[in-house]
Amino acid sequence: MQPDSILTTHPVSATRRQFVRSVIYGGLAFYGLPAFARASKPPLGHVVIVGAGFAGLTAAKYLRAWSMGNLKVTIIEPNPQFISCPQSNLVLGGSRTLDQLSFAYDLSRKQHGLHWIQDSVTSVDLVNKQVQLARGNLSYDRLILAPGVDFNYSKIPGMSAPVADIPHAWKAGKQTLQLRQQLESMPDGGVFVMTIPTGAYRCPPGPYERACQVAHYFKQHKPRSKVIILDANADITSKKGLFLQSFNGAYQGIIEYHNNSEILRLDAASKTIKTDFETVKADVLNVIPPQLAGKVAQVAGLNNVDGRWCEVDFVTYASSLQADVHIIGDSISAGLPKSAHMATSQAKVCAAAIIDLQTGNAPNPLPVFANTCYSFVDNQQAMHVANVYRYDPAKKSMVSAEGGGVSAKASVQEGEYAQAWAENIWADTLT
Amino acid sequence: MKQIYARILWACIAIWSLSTHAEDSSATHTLAASCAACHGPNGNSLGGTPTLAALNQAYFVQRMQGFKDGSVTSTVMHHHAKGLTTEEITALASYFAQQPRQTAHALPHQSFLGAQ
Ligand SMILES: Cc1cc2nc3c(=O)[nH]c(=O)nc-3n(C[C@H](O)[C@H](O)[C@H](O)COP(=O)(O)OP(=O)(O)OC[C@H]3O[C@@H](n4cnc5c(N)ncnc54)[C@H](O)[C@@H]3O)c2cc1C
Numbered sequence: 001m002q003p004d005s006i007l008t009t010h011p012v013s014a015t016r017r018q019f020v021r022s023v024i025y026g027g028l029a030f031y032g033l034p035a036f037a038r039a040s041k042p043p044l045g046h047v048v049i050v051g052a053g054f055a056g057l058t059a060a061k062y063l064r065a066w067s068m069g070n071l072k073v074t075i076i077e078p079n080p081q082f083i084s085c086p087q088s089n090l091v092l093g094g095s096r097t098l099d100q101l102s103f104a105y106d107l108s109r110k111q112h113g114l115h116w117i118q119d120s121v122t123s124v125d126l127v128n129k130q131v132q133l134a135r136g137n138l139s140y141d142r143l144i145l146a147p148g149v150d151f152n153y154s155k156i157p158g159m160s161a162p163v164a165d166i167p168h169a170w171k172a173g174k175q176t177l178q179l180r181q182q183l184e185s186m187p188d189g190g191v192f193v194m195t196i197p198t199g200a201y202r203c204p205p206g207p208y209e210r211a212c213q214v215a216h217y218f219k220q221h222k223p224r225s226k227v228i229i230l231d232a233n234a235d236i237t238s239k240k241g242l243f244l245q246s247f248n249g250a251y252q253g254i255i256e257y258h259n260n261s262e263i264l265r266l267d268a269a270s271k272t273i274k275t276d277f278e279t280v281k282a283d284v285l286n287v288i289p290p291q292l293a294g295k296v297a298q299v300a301g302l303n304n305v306d307g308r309w310c311e312v313d314f315v316t317y318a319s320s321l322q323a324d325v326h327i328i329g330d331s332i333s334a335g336l337p338k339s340a341h342m343a344t345s346q347a348k349v350c351a352a353a354i355i356d357l358q359t360g361n362a363p364n365p366l367p368v369f370a371n372t373c374y375s376f377v378d379n380q381q382a383m384h385v386a387n388v389y390r391y392d393p394a395k396k397s398m399v400s401a402e403g404g405g406v407s408a409k410a411s412v413q414e415g416e417y418a419q420a421w422a423e424n425i426w427a428d429t430l431t
Numbered sequence: 432m433k434q435i436y437a438r439i440l441w442a443c444i445a446i447w448s449l450s451t452h453a454e455d456s457s458a459t460h461t462l463a464a465s466c467a468a469c470h471g472p473n474g475n476s477l478g479g480t481p482t483l484a485a486l487n488q489a490y491f492v493q494r495m496q497g498f499k500d501g502s503v504t505s506t507v508m509h510h511h512a513k514g515l516t517t518e519e520i521t522a523l524a525s526y527f528a529q530q531p532r533q534t535a536h537a538l539p540h541q542s543f544l545g546a547q
Contacts, residue, residue: 062464066457079547104541111536173547345465352461364458368519369465370511386507388514403499403513413506420479421469423538427477428467431536 042072044358045141048131050121050296052077054340055329056146057108057429058347064112067355074115074140076133081105082430086340087376087422088172089206092180093213094220095379101172103430111431124300126322142354144317144326145302145310146347147294149202149338152308155290158266166268166285170202182284183214188222193273193282195263196231197290200309202330202338204238205385207231207288209375212243215251216378227254228280230261230273238337239375239385239406246377246410263287293331302327309333314391314398315363317350326350336389336398337373340425345369345389367391367398374418382418383407459522466523473530477538484530491524 044067049056052075060073082103090096109116119133124145130137151168153161162168165182167175183192192214196207211227218225236243236257247255258277265274271282292298292308302310302319310327311320314334319325328350329343336342346369353363372386387404391397407414463474466483470476474483483491497503498512499520505512512520 066460081541081544081546083543083547098543100540102541102543104539107536107539171547173543174545177543341465341468344468348461348464352457356457364456364461366458368458368462368515370462370468370514371465372469372507372511384507384510386510388511390514401514404510407506411506416479417469417507420476423477424471424480425468426538427535428472430539431472 042070044071044355046072046074046139047142047144047354048138048140049073049075049144049146050131051075051146051148051294051329052079052082052105053146053148053329053343054425054429055148055343055347056144057082057105058344059144059146059328059351060114061108061112061429062348062351063354064114066351067358069113071355071358072115073112074117074138075109076117076119076121076131076138077105078118078120080118083172084340084422084426085170085172085203085206086425088169088176089210089213090376090379091172091176092169092183092210093216093376093379094180095376098172098177103426105430108430121296122299124296124325126300126325129324140324141358142324142326144328144350144354145294145297145300145331146327146329146343147296147331149291149330150293150295150298151289152292153289155197156263156266156287158263159268159287163268166271166287168288169286170206170288170291179284179286183217186222186225186283189224190222190283191226191228191281192218192284192286193228193230193271193280194286194288195261195273196229196233196237196288198232198262199290200333200338201288201291203373204337205243205373205375208236208238208243209377210286211255211257212246212251212375212377215246215254218254219251223254225254226256227251228282229255229257230263230275230280231257231259232262233259235259239383242375242383242406242410243377250378291330293327297327297331300325303331305333314349314396315365315367316353316357317346326354334398337371337385339371339373341371341373341421344425344429345371365391365393368401372421374414374421376415376418377410380412380415381410382415383410384414384417456522459519459526462519463523463526471535473533474527475530475533475535477535482532483527485532486524486527488524488528491527492520495520495524 084101121131123132169175169179261275271285293303317326328346330338349367356363368390374382376382385406388401389398392399476482498508
């Protein structure tokens with residue numbers, strides 16, 4: 001295959017009609033631009049985005065919108081549809097179905113004139129500025145890696161590879177349904193054990209939200225059953241006081257929280273875990289594995305923080321190792337919670353910076369953005385953590401501004417806000 | 432050459448967008464875009480939170496300053512307002528006031544296809 005063969009097999013050189021249609025964004029058609037700006041070759045270059053999750057899809061949309069269609073954007077994503085991790089714990093609790101969290105990509109793709117390749121990137125040629133796919137190579141002017149997380153099973157003693165009936169359900173999809181089915185077929189009086197890894201992982205409050213959702217289901221349908229959390233961390237890593245209100249309140253006698261409980265030995269056949277303190281046998285076992293940057297970032301050699309995460313410049317999200325490769329979302333090392341809101345905010349800063357760089361302008365040196373993250377403790381009540389983050393050039397990091405914080409307690413009102421958050425972030429990402 | 436071409440183009444875009452978005456800087460539209468997770472694309476909420484698009488500028492400032500100094504009580508917004516400067520609040524007010532109110536696209540729901 002020729003290096004650029006994919007380009008020729010896909011509708012790259014848009015006709016003028018297609019081009020004009022693709023730059024109509026948010027009700028704005030830019031009739032005021034001179035004729036040369038509407039030429040079919042995108043004047044600001046070609047950005048290839050690996051991964052159409054929260055980060056990648058958002059970057060694609062805003063690159064097109066803010067460049068008024070003058071950047072060509074190609075997305076590479078193997079999955080045929082978007083499945084939201086946010087709210088996937090509610091599928092375990094029984095108040096959502098996976099269908100409610102599944103979305104088509106078509107609208108975003110058409111609306112923003114994205115070139116779309118349903119495939120996986122297997123490697124990156126940083127020198128020749130090309131990504132390799134199963135079906136050939138594709139050249140880029142700038143590359144955005146947004147592959148989410150990969151799981152490191154080699155760190156789990158006794159379970160060095162995935163085991164079919166021990167789901168992680170940490171990427172929403174089949175495994176979410178599998179875990180729900182296991183909970184449904186578990187007899188009353190059974191034990192659900194969930195392990196939480198140390199170090200950064202996607203969605204810090206996510207495991208505790210999951211414990212509440214499983215406990216909510218047990219409380220209604222299997223009241224003699226237990227949830228045991230084996231947390232390798234020294235303490236609850238997010239919204240601690242709020243989760244303790246639920247663990248010691250509504251779910252007292254159902255949820256047991258065990259800290260410093262690193263897995264010393266896991267026996268997959270008997271679903272037994274040995275820690276420093278005890279040996280626990282599960283009826284349903286959910287191992288959330290240690291995590292690192294998505295595989296493609298590892299293959300590209302850009303996971304330069306502890307061999308796990310990617311170091312980037314928070315003004316442009318360029319890799320510290322490779323100026324024309326930008327990395328956004330869960331794969332980066334930011335010292336910030338890995339959340340969907342964070343991923344979309346990073347994507348927007350990155351998109352604005354890429355447009356500036358491609359036009360020879362200096363990107364905004366002091367990015368600011370917000371993060372709000374809700375957790376549901378049952379089918380109705382939720383609680384938040386919310387912060388503004390601003391770039392600190394001296395520390396070279398995004399630091400949380402004063403005044404952020406968490407709810408006083410979980411409430412039905414915040415449950416409604418949490419639903420509004422989900423629908424609005426889905427709309428922002430997918431339309 | 433390519434660079435010069437790009438700069439000319441950018442100048443055109445900048446002039447065009449200036450005429451429609453008077454005080455909108457890239458810093459402001461990027462910050463404003465991070466409100467979308469709760470308040471919808473370009474401030475057009477799908478429901479459950481206020482729509483910020485085309486909101487009266489003075490009202491936006493009054494509410495946000497109130498959340499910031501604690502004179503207006505809120506569930507969540509004080510955690511954001513306190514983290515923003517008065518200049519940022521003013522810039523956001525002006526940005527959102529200029530955004531058109533639009534009927535949001537329906538979410539592209541689809542049944543789970545079972546692939547992932
Ligand atoms: C149970 C759970 C609950 C959560 N709840 C919340 C919540 O309430 N609020 C919140 O803000 N966040 C929540 N999160 C976190 C949120 O889901 C992640 O932070 C977010 O998905 C990160 O976005 P991303 O784009 O980096 O990764 P993803 O959304 O995972 O997207 C990565 C994409 O890249 C694709 N990809 C990977 N490798 C390749 C390759 N080689 N080639 C092509 N494509 C590739 C993948 O198929 C995938 O589509 C939750 C997470 C979990 C697991």
